[in-house]
Amino acid sequence: VILRSEFQQAIDDDALQLHYQPIIDLHSGRVVTVEALMRWITPDGRFISPGEFIPLAESTGQIIPAGRWALRKACTDVHEMQQFGAIRVAVNLSALQFHRADFFDQVQQILEETGTPADLLELELTESILMENSNHTIEVLQRFKEVGIRVAIDDFGTGFSGLSYLKKLPVSKLKIDRIFVQDIDQSASDQAITAGVINMATQVDMEVIAEGVETLAQITMLKQLGCGYIQGFYYAKPMPLEELKVYLAQHA
Ligand code: G
Ligand code: G
Ligand code: MN
Ligand code: NA
Numbered sequence: 508v509i510l511r512s513e514f515q516q517a518i519d520d521d522a523l524q525l526h527y528q529p530i531i532d533l534h535s536g537r538v539v540t541v542e543a544l545m546r547w548i549t550p551d552g553r554f555i556s557p558g559e560f561i562p563l564a565e566s567t568g569q570i571i572p573a574g575r576w577a578l579r580k581a582c583t584d585v586h587e588m589q590q591f592g593a594i595r596v597a598v599n600l601s602a603l604q605f606h607r608a609d610f611f612d613q614v615q616q617i618l619e620e621t622g623t624p625a626d627l628l629e630l631e632l633t634e635s636i637l638m639e640n641s642n643h644t645i646e647v648l649q650r651f652k653e654v655g656i657r658v659a660i661d662d663f664g665t666g667f668s669g670l671s672y673l674k675k676l677p678v679s680k681l682k683i684d685r686i687f688v689q690d691i692d693q694s695a696s697d698q699a700i701t702a703g704v705i706n707m708a709t710q711v712d713m714e715v716i717a718e719g720v721e722t723l724a725q726i727t728m729l730k731q732l733g734c735g736y737i738q739g740f741y742y743a744k745p746m747p748l749e750e751l752k753v754y755l756a757q758h759a
Pocket of ligand 3: 542599631661
Protein backbone atom coordinates (compact mmCIF):
# COMPACT_ATOMS: atom_id res chain seq x y z
CA VAL A 508 0.00 0.00 0.00
CA ILE A 509 1.30 3.43 -0.82
CA LEU A 510 0.85 6.14 1.71
CA ARG A 511 -0.09 9.71 1.27
CA SER A 512 2.94 10.69 3.36
CA GLU A 513 5.31 8.66 1.17
CA PHE A 514 4.05 10.42 -1.93
CA GLN A 515 4.32 13.81 -0.20
CA GLN A 516 7.92 12.97 0.66
CA ALA A 517 8.58 12.22 -3.00
CA ILE A 518 7.16 15.60 -4.04
CA ASP A 519 9.14 17.42 -1.34
CA ASP A 520 12.39 15.56 -2.11
CA ASP A 521 12.07 16.17 -5.85
CA ALA A 522 12.12 12.38 -6.20
CA LEU A 523 9.48 12.07 -8.91
CA GLN A 524 10.74 11.67 -12.46
CA LEU A 525 9.45 12.37 -15.92
CA HIS A 526 9.96 9.95 -18.76
CA TYR A 527 9.29 10.95 -22.35
CA GLN A 528 7.68 8.96 -25.16
CA PRO A 529 8.13 10.12 -28.78
CA ILE A 530 5.14 10.83 -31.04
CA ILE A 531 6.02 10.36 -34.71
CA ASP A 532 4.70 12.16 -37.77
CA LEU A 533 3.81 9.27 -40.10
CA HIS A 534 4.36 11.43 -43.16
CA SER A 535 7.92 12.55 -42.41
CA GLY A 536 8.90 9.77 -39.99
CA ARG A 537 10.17 12.41 -37.56
CA VAL A 538 9.50 13.02 -33.89
CA VAL A 539 7.25 16.06 -33.45
CA THR A 540 6.23 15.82 -29.80
CA VAL A 541 7.17 13.83 -26.72
CA GLU A 542 4.63 12.90 -24.04
CA ALA A 543 5.80 13.42 -20.46
CA LEU A 544 4.85 10.53 -18.16
CA MET A 545 5.40 10.64 -14.42
CA ARG A 546 7.48 7.95 -12.70
CA TRP A 547 8.03 7.28 -9.01
CA ILE A 548 10.73 5.09 -7.54
CA THR A 549 10.62 4.97 -3.73
CA PRO A 550 13.80 5.39 -1.63
CA ASP A 551 13.85 1.59 -1.08
CA GLY A 552 13.79 1.02 -4.82
CA ARG A 553 10.16 0.07 -5.49
CA PHE A 554 8.77 1.19 -8.84
CA ILE A 555 5.22 2.41 -8.39
CA SER A 556 3.11 2.67 -11.49
CA PRO A 557 1.31 5.95 -12.25
CA GLY A 558 -1.80 3.80 -12.72
CA GLU A 559 -1.53 3.40 -8.93
CA PHE A 560 -0.21 6.72 -7.64
CA ILE A 561 -2.08 9.13 -9.95
CA PRO A 562 -5.52 8.03 -8.66
CA LEU A 563 -4.15 8.25 -5.09
CA ALA A 564 -2.80 11.75 -5.74
CA GLU A 565 -6.14 12.75 -7.26
CA SER A 566 -8.07 11.52 -4.23
CA THR A 567 -5.83 13.39 -1.77
CA GLY A 568 -5.41 16.55 -3.84
CA GLN A 569 -1.65 15.93 -4.08
CA ILE A 570 -2.01 15.89 -7.86
CA ILE A 571 -2.04 19.70 -7.63
CA PRO A 572 1.57 20.10 -6.41
CA ALA A 573 2.70 16.97 -8.32
CA GLY A 574 1.10 18.26 -11.52
CA ARG A 575 2.68 21.68 -11.07
CA TRP A 576 6.04 19.97 -10.59
CA ALA A 577 5.53 17.97 -13.81
CA LEU A 578 4.63 21.06 -15.84
CA ARG A 579 7.68 22.93 -14.60
CA LYS A 580 9.98 19.95 -15.17
CA ALA A 581 8.66 19.34 -18.69
CA CYS A 582 9.05 23.04 -19.57
CA THR A 583 12.62 22.93 -18.28
CA ASP A 584 13.56 19.73 -20.11
CA VAL A 585 12.02 20.81 -23.42
CA HIS A 586 14.84 23.33 -23.85
CA GLU A 587 17.37 20.50 -24.01
CA MET A 588 15.38 18.90 -26.82
CA GLN A 589 15.50 21.97 -29.10
CA GLN A 590 18.99 21.13 -30.37
CA PHE A 591 17.29 18.25 -32.24
CA GLY A 592 14.51 20.35 -33.80
CA ALA A 593 11.32 22.10 -32.72
CA ILE A 594 10.24 19.26 -30.43
CA ARG A 595 7.14 19.97 -28.31
CA VAL A 596 6.32 18.46 -24.95
CA ALA A 597 2.86 17.13 -24.02
CA VAL A 598 1.84 17.05 -20.33
CA ASN A 599 -1.11 15.05 -18.95
CA LEU A 600 -3.59 16.91 -16.76
CA SER A 601 -6.05 15.73 -14.16
CA ALA A 602 -9.53 17.22 -13.89
CA LEU A 603 -8.66 18.70 -10.51
CA GLN A 604 -5.83 20.76 -12.02
CA PHE A 605 -7.81 21.89 -15.02
CA HIS A 606 -10.78 23.07 -12.96
CA ARG A 607 -8.73 25.22 -10.59
CA ALA A 608 -9.65 28.87 -11.12
CA ASP A 609 -5.96 29.84 -11.28
CA PHE A 610 -4.82 27.06 -13.61
CA PHE A 611 -4.41 29.17 -16.75
CA ASP A 612 -2.35 31.76 -14.83
CA GLN A 613 -0.28 28.99 -13.26
CA VAL A 614 0.64 27.62 -16.70
CA GLN A 615 1.50 31.12 -17.95
CA GLN A 616 3.69 31.66 -14.92
CA ILE A 617 5.56 28.39 -15.45
CA LEU A 618 6.18 29.27 -19.12
CA GLU A 619 7.56 32.64 -18.03
CA GLU A 620 9.73 31.27 -15.24
CA THR A 621 11.26 28.65 -17.52
CA GLY A 622 11.46 30.93 -20.58
CA THR A 623 9.42 28.49 -22.65
CA PRO A 624 7.52 29.60 -25.79
CA ALA A 625 3.83 28.68 -25.46
CA ASP A 626 3.83 26.74 -28.70
CA LEU A 627 6.32 24.20 -27.30
CA LEU A 628 3.75 23.07 -24.72
CA GLU A 629 0.81 20.76 -25.30
CA LEU A 630 -1.75 19.73 -22.68
CA GLU A 631 -3.50 16.34 -22.70
CA LEU A 632 -6.98 16.26 -21.25
CA THR A 633 -9.09 13.15 -21.01
CA GLU A 634 -12.34 12.92 -22.87
CA SER A 635 -14.22 12.82 -19.55
CA ILE A 636 -12.91 16.25 -18.50
CA LEU A 637 -13.98 17.73 -21.81
CA MET A 638 -17.33 15.98 -21.86
CA GLU A 639 -18.56 18.09 -18.99
CA ASN A 640 -18.69 20.67 -21.72
CA SER A 641 -19.39 23.58 -19.42
CA ASN A 642 -18.92 27.20 -20.43
CA HIS A 643 -15.97 27.31 -18.07
CA THR A 644 -14.27 24.42 -19.89
CA ILE A 645 -14.76 26.00 -23.32
CA GLU A 646 -13.53 29.36 -22.02
CA VAL A 647 -10.33 27.93 -20.58
CA LEU A 648 -9.67 25.92 -23.76
CA GLN A 649 -10.18 29.08 -25.81
CA ARG A 650 -7.65 30.96 -23.71
CA PHE A 651 -5.05 28.23 -24.19
CA LYS A 652 -5.68 28.27 -27.92
CA GLU A 653 -5.29 32.06 -28.09
CA VAL A 654 -1.86 31.97 -26.49
CA GLY A 655 -0.72 29.11 -28.72
CA ILE A 656 -0.82 26.16 -26.32
CA ARG A 657 -2.17 23.10 -28.11
CA VAL A 658 -4.66 20.88 -26.33
CA ALA A 659 -5.17 17.19 -27.12
CA ILE A 660 -8.09 14.97 -26.13
CA ASP A 661 -6.49 11.92 -24.54
CA ASP A 662 -7.92 8.37 -24.54
CA PHE A 663 -10.46 9.34 -27.18
CA GLY A 664 -13.21 6.81 -27.71
CA THR A 665 -13.45 5.63 -24.11
CA GLY A 666 -15.81 8.37 -22.95
CA PHE A 667 -18.90 7.91 -25.12
CA SER A 668 -18.84 11.53 -26.20
CA GLY A 669 -19.83 11.07 -29.82
CA LEU A 670 -18.18 12.89 -32.66
CA SER A 671 -20.53 15.81 -33.12
CA TYR A 672 -19.46 17.48 -29.92
CA LEU A 673 -15.91 17.77 -31.23
CA LYS A 674 -16.96 20.66 -33.41
CA LYS A 675 -17.68 22.79 -30.36
CA LEU A 676 -14.35 22.28 -28.69
CA PRO A 677 -11.35 24.53 -29.32
CA VAL A 678 -8.87 21.65 -29.22
CA SER A 679 -6.29 20.81 -31.86
CA LYS A 680 -5.56 17.10 -31.40
CA LEU A 681 -7.25 13.87 -30.67
CA LYS A 682 -5.52 10.74 -29.39
CA ILE A 683 -7.27 7.52 -30.33
CA ASP A 684 -7.19 5.19 -27.36
CA ARG A 685 -5.13 2.05 -27.72
CA ILE A 686 -8.15 -0.22 -27.28
CA PHE A 687 -9.08 0.71 -30.88
CA VAL A 688 -5.52 0.23 -32.10
CA GLN A 689 -4.81 -3.18 -30.56
CA ASP A 690 -6.65 -5.24 -33.19
CA ILE A 691 -6.93 -2.66 -35.94
CA ASP A 692 -5.20 -4.80 -38.56
CA GLN A 693 -7.76 -7.59 -37.93
CA SER A 694 -10.97 -5.97 -36.82
CA ALA A 695 -13.31 -4.45 -39.41
CA SER A 696 -15.27 -2.63 -36.74
CA ASP A 697 -12.15 -1.02 -35.21
CA GLN A 698 -11.16 0.04 -38.72
CA ALA A 699 -14.57 1.59 -39.33
CA ILE A 700 -14.61 3.42 -36.00
CA THR A 701 -11.09 4.74 -36.52
CA ALA A 702 -11.84 5.80 -40.10
CA GLY A 703 -14.90 7.70 -38.84
CA VAL A 704 -12.90 9.46 -36.13
CA ILE A 705 -10.13 10.41 -38.58
CA ASN A 706 -12.58 11.76 -41.18
CA MET A 707 -14.46 13.80 -38.64
CA ALA A 708 -11.31 15.16 -37.01
CA THR A 709 -9.84 16.12 -40.36
CA GLN A 710 -12.97 18.09 -41.22
CA VAL A 711 -12.64 20.17 -38.08
CA ASP A 712 -8.86 20.60 -38.58
CA MET A 713 -7.79 18.38 -35.75
CA GLU A 714 -4.71 16.18 -35.87
CA VAL A 715 -5.13 12.50 -35.02
CA ILE A 716 -2.62 10.48 -33.01
CA ALA A 717 -2.98 6.71 -32.63
CA GLU A 718 -1.79 5.46 -29.22
CA GLY A 719 -0.36 2.13 -28.19
CA VAL A 720 0.99 1.13 -31.60
CA GLU A 721 3.10 -1.99 -31.28
CA THR A 722 3.28 -3.61 -34.74
CA LEU A 723 4.02 -2.74 -38.35
CA ALA A 724 0.67 -4.25 -39.38
CA GLN A 725 -1.11 -1.71 -37.18
CA ILE A 726 0.93 1.13 -38.69
CA THR A 727 0.20 0.01 -42.23
CA MET A 728 -3.53 -0.02 -41.50
CA LEU A 729 -3.46 3.33 -39.69
CA LYS A 730 -1.59 4.90 -42.61
CA GLN A 731 -4.18 3.54 -44.99
CA LEU A 732 -6.94 5.08 -42.88
CA GLY A 733 -5.24 8.49 -43.03
CA CYS A 734 -3.89 8.68 -39.50
CA GLY A 735 -1.27 11.43 -39.18
CA TYR A 736 0.65 10.58 -36.02
CA ILE A 737 1.69 7.49 -34.10
CA GLN A 738 2.79 6.79 -30.53
CA GLY A 739 3.70 3.40 -29.17
CA PHE A 740 6.24 0.77 -28.23
CA TYR A 741 6.83 -0.02 -31.93
CA TYR A 742 8.84 3.22 -32.09
CA ALA A 743 9.84 3.84 -28.51
CA LYS A 744 8.92 3.35 -24.88
CA PRO A 745 8.82 6.24 -22.42
CA MET A 746 12.44 7.00 -21.43
CA PRO A 747 14.49 9.35 -19.26
CA LEU A 748 15.67 12.65 -20.79
CA GLU A 749 19.25 11.49 -21.35
CA GLU A 750 18.08 8.43 -23.27
CA LEU A 751 15.57 10.53 -25.20
CA LYS A 752 18.36 12.82 -26.36
CA VAL A 753 20.19 9.86 -27.86
CA TYR A 754 16.95 8.76 -29.56
CA LEU A 755 16.29 12.27 -30.89
CA ALA A 756 19.81 12.53 -32.25
CA GLN A 757 18.94 9.54 -34.45
CA HIS A 758 15.25 10.18 -35.22
CA ALA A 759 14.34 13.87 -34.91
O1 G B 1 2.97 5.84 -18.38
P1 G B 1 1.80 4.93 -18.01
O2 G B 1 1.11 4.17 -19.07
O3 G B 1 2.17 4.01 -16.94
O4 G B 1 0.71 5.95 -17.38
C1 G B 1 -0.44 5.47 -16.78
C2 G B 1 -1.44 6.56 -16.67
O5 G B 1 -0.97 7.63 -15.83
C3 G B 1 -1.80 7.20 -18.01
O6 G B 1 -3.21 7.31 -18.08
C4 G B 1 -1.21 8.57 -17.95
O7 G B 1 -1.98 9.51 -18.66
C5 G B 1 -1.21 8.86 -16.45
N1 G B 1 -0.15 9.84 -16.16
C6 G B 1 1.18 9.69 -16.33
N2 G B 1 1.84 10.82 -15.98
C7 G B 1 0.88 11.71 -15.59
C8 G B 1 0.92 13.06 -15.13
O8 G B 1 1.97 13.73 -15.05
N3 G B 1 -0.28 13.64 -14.79
C9 G B 1 -1.46 12.97 -14.88
N4 G B 1 -2.57 13.61 -14.52
N5 G B 1 -1.54 11.71 -15.34
C10 G B 1 -0.38 11.09 -15.69
O1 G C 1 -3.55 7.61 -20.73
P1 G C 1 -2.31 7.92 -21.48
O2 G C 1 -2.50 7.90 -22.95
O3 G C 1 -1.65 9.20 -21.04
O4 G C 1 -1.30 6.76 -21.17
C1 G C 1 -0.09 6.64 -21.77
C2 G C 1 0.40 5.28 -21.33
O5 G C 1 0.38 4.35 -22.40
C3 G C 1 1.82 5.35 -20.82
O6 G C 1 1.83 4.81 -19.54
C4 G C 1 2.60 4.45 -21.72
O7 G C 1 3.56 3.70 -21.00
C5 G C 1 1.54 3.54 -22.32
N1 G C 1 1.91 3.11 -23.65
C6 G C 1 2.54 3.86 -24.57
N2 G C 1 2.74 3.15 -25.71
C7 G C 1 2.23 1.92 -25.49
C8 G C 1 2.15 0.74 -26.31
O8 G C 1 2.57 0.69 -27.45
N3 G C 1 1.54 -0.34 -25.75
C9 G C 1 1.04 -0.32 -24.48
N4 G C 1 0.48 -1.42 -24.03
N5 G C 1 1.10 0.78 -23.69
C10 G C 1 1.69 1.89 -24.19
MN1 MN D 1 -1.65 10.85 -22.35
NA1 NA E 1 -4.18 7.98 -23.77
